[in-house]
Amino acid sequence: MKKFINDPTHFVSEMMEGLILANPDTLRWKKDSNIIYRADAPRHDKVSVIQGSGSGHEPAHIMAVGKGMLDAAVPGNVFAAPPMDYIVECFKLMNTPKGILHLVNNYQGDRMGWDMAREMAEAEGIRTELVVIDDDVSVENSTYTVGRRGVAGNFFVIKAVGAAAEQGEDLDELVRIGKKVNGVVRSMGMALTGCTPPAKGEPIFTLADDEIEMGVGIHGEPGRRRDKIKPADQLVEEMFEAVAGDLPFSKGDRIGLMINGLGGTPISELYLLYRKAALLCRDRDLTVVQNYVGEYCTALEMAGYSITLIRLDDELETLMKAPAEIPIRTF
Amino acid sequence: MNTLTLADIETIVDTMVSVALAHEDEFSQLDGLCGDGDFGASLATGFDAIRTQWAELDRTSISAFALKCSTIITSKTGGCSGPLWGTAFMRFGIGARGRESLSLADLVALSQAAQAGMMARGGAKLGDKTLLDAMDAATTAIQQTADADGSIPRAFAAAARASAAATETAKSWTARRGRQSFTGNRSRDTYDPGMVAVTKMLEAVSTCFPIST
Incomplete structure (x- = not known):
């Protein structure tokens, strides 16, 4: 450690x-x-x-x-x-x-x-x-x-x-x-690496260099399957389909889109992932009213990310845009 | 003897602590037959914390004492035993508000409240082969004594016998709740560690309140 x-x-x-x-x-x-x-x-x-x-x-x-x-x-x-x-x-x-x-x-x-x-x-x-x-x-x-x-x-x-x-x-x-x-609101995450709780001293789980955990939990719980790493766009596509298809989100919806880092993924990669997610929204005729790219809910230093979609209406849009001030961000 | 005071409740809790500590290995071994083998250690850790803080426990009322025990057990006991045993103490404490002493009828009501709380917390029902089955048998026995002469020592003796009998009866059942249920039919012909713990505690409590002749 x-x-x-x-x-x-x-x-x-x-x-x-x-x-x-x-x-x-x-x-x-x-x-x-x-x-x-x-x-x-x-x-x-x-x-x-x-x-x-x-x-x-x-x-x-x-x-x-x-x-x-x-x-x-x-x-x-x-x-x-x-x-x-x-x-x-x-x-x-x-x-x-x-x-x-x-x-x-x-x-x-x-x-x-x-x-x-x-x-x-x-x-x-x-x-x-x-x-x-x-x-x-x-x-x-x-x-x-x-x-x-x-x-x-x-x-x-x-x-x-x-x-x-x-x-x-x-x-x-x-x-x-x-x-x-x-x-x-619907989310899904995936991991490139495990993470190490300080008191435990060793990783909760480990992934080989070419492995990912698709659907990982924020405590390292197993997800849907262990898979081989793929191009980022393919990973975003699979997760976007799972999330958008669950509610389901449909043509014309106004949404908030979050690409959340799990702790060990650089902001550059998060924006690369956001790019594909935003393009998929455009393809599906989902209007992104609010976007959030950064770390909001992490699993220590785990490399990985999650995607979250929320369907907004006038009431929720107003609440999302209301002023707020927390240590990591001012809205 | 027809009522329990705070001092009696203290005796009962102290006795439960002693049983949890004395039988730690036995309870864990029972749990290890079908579960994950940590029940004895979990229970001992929680009850040991009560003993460690014994001198400073809130003694302003039966209710306050039980609620303090609940907090300690919940916070210190590992696994699901903490919230379950802690809930029993909490429901007992909330139900005992304003009472300076408890009759057998009170005890029955509080025990039923504790069981209802544990069922709500953990989702178990009677017949699932959990400690609830032992508590239910004991409570019925206390109810019968309450309806007869209301003698506390007789009630505890009857409760211990009823709990032991229920534990024996349930041995042949298949566990339907908790860690043991994961092993399916393997849980048949084993004692449920929670039921054994309740029985041992009631037997020990019973000896603290001898029937006068």
């Missing part, structure tokens, strides 16, 4: 400390519970929107905290759901009279931990609602899931409910919007 680390057990906390030192005016850190939150949260005139999952997917979710996005994020260790008591602390810290919306990607560990924490919080009189994200079309069930996995589509759910929360919408309305987004 060759990584920029001091001590594997300090990986997550030192990353959070760096994030706080870089954003002293906008972010706060509750160190003993792994909570990164907005300096102005909780605000009593809005619903708090929170999320937490394993670390290693940055910028998801601690770097998606900011105005117009998450109010707080509570990560666990690398690829491990946050402990329940941390989540309960996050509920208490972010409690507002308008309640809390928590977003959960569909993994068993996350689902159970958040469900339990939510029961505990509600027993203390905190009002919470839940939206589950399961946008990955690669496989129907997976190593850590019953049902589809939640991956980069998560960004669009955060963006939409974050914007609506900022406008003062109530909890029920945010649930409606969150579920609506999850219903129209």
Whole structure:
């Protein structure tokens, strides 16, 4: 293992400390519970929107905290759901009279931990609602899931409910919007390499020089098949068909298109991939209203990418274009 | 003796901790016959964390005590046992709010609440050959004692016998939930480790509350 680390057990906390030192005016850190939150949260005139999952997917979710996005994020260790008591602390810290919306990607560990924490919080009189994200079309069930996995589509759910929360919408309305987004967003990823969690010290899986994992999960879970590397356009075509055919997206749709790097793919290659995806959209008469090229949901240093399509209507388009400010980007 | 106080609940939890630690290897070996062999170690880790924090546990009420135990078990127990056992303690704690002592009828209601929570969390039903089958048999036995003389020691003794009998009966079943179910018919003629753990805990608890003659 060759990584920029001091001590594997300090990986997550030192990353959070760096994030706080870089954003002293906008972010706060509750160190003993792994909570990164907005300096102005909780605000009593809005619903708090929170999320937490394993670390290693940055910028998801601690770097998606900011105005117009998450109010707080509570990560666990690398690829491990946050402990329940941390989540309960996050509920208490972010409690507002308008309640809390928590977003959960569909993994068993996350689902159970958040469900339990939510029961505990509600027993203390905190009002919470839940939206589950399961946008990955690669496989129907997976190593850590019953049902589809939640991956980069998560960004669009955060963006939409974050914007609506900022406008003062109530909890029920945010649930409606969150579920609506999850219903129209689809993703698929693939890997050129595995990745190495610092505490594990060795790769979760390895691929030969000429091998790819098509449909890989963001924790290195197996996808549809292991295959030989092909020209980039062919890889994009296969994944685009799988994603676009799933909803399905149809002629005339207005869409958002995301090419998301999994952590070890240069931005140059991401734009090369975006080129083909955008051309396929044009061929299919899908109008790309919003595009996102970069890292939104990663798997440590895995080389690979995912493609996400979201079907927009007037409501969602407005929410996607609403201002937002997080450490990695201003919208 | 017809009611349980916080001190009695502490005794019960302390006894459960002792059983989880004393039988760690046995539970793991049972799990290893059909599962992944980590049940004993997972359970021991979670309950050991309760013992480590024993002196500082919240003792303002039965409810607060149970909820604190729930948090520790959920956070420290590995695999799916954490959320499942943690849910049992949590439902017990939430149901016990405002109670300074518990009657057998309360205990039955709280045990049923715990089982309902575990079913919701893990998706198991009665008859799937999980610890729920042992808990259900024990709860029915407690209910019967509650309807008779309401004696706590008699109820625990009856619960331990009922749980042991259910564990024996279920031995010939095929597991339909949890790791053991992956092995299909191989799970026949093996004891379910969760049911064995519940039985051992009830037997140990029963000896803490001897029937006075």
